[in-house]
Amino acid sequence: MQIEMESLFKDLVVIDAASFVAGPGAATIFADFGARVIKVEAPAGDAYRLLHGRHRFDFNWALTSRHKETISVDLNTEAGRDILHQLIQTADIFVHNFRSDQIDRYDVAYERLRALNPRLIYGQLTGFGTKGPDADKRGYDTTAWWSSAGILDLMKKGQAAPNFPVGGVGDHASAMTLFAGIMMALYQREKTGLGDFVETSLVANGAWSNGMHLQGAIAGFDLSQILEEKGYRSPFAMIYETADHRFLILVSPNPDKEWPAIARALGHPEWLEDPRFVTLRAIMKLRDEVRQLFQDAIGALTMVEACQALDAEALSYSVIEKISEVVQSAQLIENEVIIETHSKDPDFQWTVANPIKLSSLTHRPVGDPPKLGEHTYAILKDLGLSEARIDELIASKVVRLSQAVDPAS
Incomplete structure (x- = not known):
């Protein structure tokens, strides 16, 4: 007998405060399998919402934000940070990709949050790791995963410059690692009752993906040099x-x-x-x-x-x-790699499933992604805030509601 994916993690709450792809991608997998995932965005919205450029449909956001609720809150304010801390007190998992200065500014260091919630699984995704001279360097998969891990070096013709890599590839690979690490911490929590700090980086995932050739270089077999010659x-x-x-x-x-x-x-x-x-x-x-x-x-x-x-x-x-053929591939559709959605938007009739399948589970139906601030009001009410307090937060621009949302509904 098969049951919907949403039943597997229905008792888990995930706070997704990460931006762009890899961190949110890990949270998406939890959402696919039924976790309640609350996406935390600034009042201006996650910059990832702008990546689609001038195209009529925000396909990136639709892929990575499915099944999520969203709250728009200004973490640069004390009231905004208090809201985040209240969310974390009720959560199982917190995911972010903040730099060290942002961790301090938003008051989300691991020790601080562990004091609020000892069972919290704290998942951090960085570009280049948390130590060393590049620890605070802004990282994308094109720079950290493709370039700094040497993958791009092996994809050039002779001594010519390599082609610029496509984005998102290393991000989605790294998302799977972060998801796996968090699952390990959840398994450990079943034994100890305590949360843990899970860390991975784009460069670490790039090095692991490029491991055969890096191990060859360690052993004196430098494929890059051979290819150049x-x-x-x-x-x-x-x-x-x-x-x-x-x-x-x-x-x-x-x-x-x-x-x-x-x-x-x-x-x-x-x-x-x-x-x-x-x-x-x-x-x-x-x-x-x-x-x-x-x-x-x-x-x-x-x-x-x-x-x-x-x-x-x-x-x-x-x-x-x-790629226009891939999304229509009978092989991928038959194997539920490309799956139908329940959206009425003609640009979102199909989507890409996460690559994990359990024989006892069927795919959770995919609907439209959340609008900016769409669930702000409801989430604040769940935290026990009064209508008067919510109105104050809105008036002071600490939080933002979607224009399409009627707080009274």
Whole structure:
């Protein structure tokens, strides 16, 4: 029997005071599985709301803020900080990505909050860690995850500059780590009754993601230097272009075994009798020539024809999909990677599910993301504040209500 995801964490309260992607992304997973997640925003709103630019729909916010309630409160005021502290006293988890000066200004240091709530799980996401000269450096996944962890260094052609990386990739990977760390702390709390301080950073996640190549560098195998001098040259691990200007990536982990299958798939069984290619060692000595042979053969086929030929020999490859195709992929929809929403907005009929599935759970229905300050009034009422006090906070601009919200409703 399957039950909705929202039942799993229905007894957990998460305060999401983080901005942009990685920290809020961890909170989104808790919300997906039923936690009550309260998003804390400044009266001007999270700057993440502006990342969509001039596009008619805020797709970034819709992805990361689903299922969340939102309260708009000015943490630069004592009254605003008092509201946050009251929320934390009732919470299980607090997530933030504040720098040290902001931690002091907002009065949210771990020891301070632990005194308010000893069972609190305190999750902090930073760009570069909490120690060292870069501890207070502003970090994004393009700078900390891609660049400082050396990933981008391995994605350049020779000594040319690498392409600028796409944003959000390292953020979502790091969100999964923060979620996992918080889950570990929750498990420990079941034994001890006490919360804990969970910390991870974009650069740490980048280093872990790039771990194979960093471990190689430690052992004296510097792939970056090799690529600068020689480039990617193996014909068995290469990107090829088809006749209809699509690209596919071929990966042969055991080329000695798969060479005959590749020759047959590409329509050139005579390569197997060619004296130049009698051993893998001989093939690799002529790798540039063999790579061009592969390109010529694949370049004579359309994408569909190339896929059919490679599939017939059960070879490992993938088409480099266009993102407009990914969101319509029957494979991803069938596996509930891309899922339908309950939104009436034509720009939000589908969304990307978090990558965790439990066989006993079905997806929590996804609705529209919260407007700025949409739940401010209700959250303050839940804290026990009187209507008169809430009106004072609104008048003094400590909190903000969504214009679409009628406090009397």
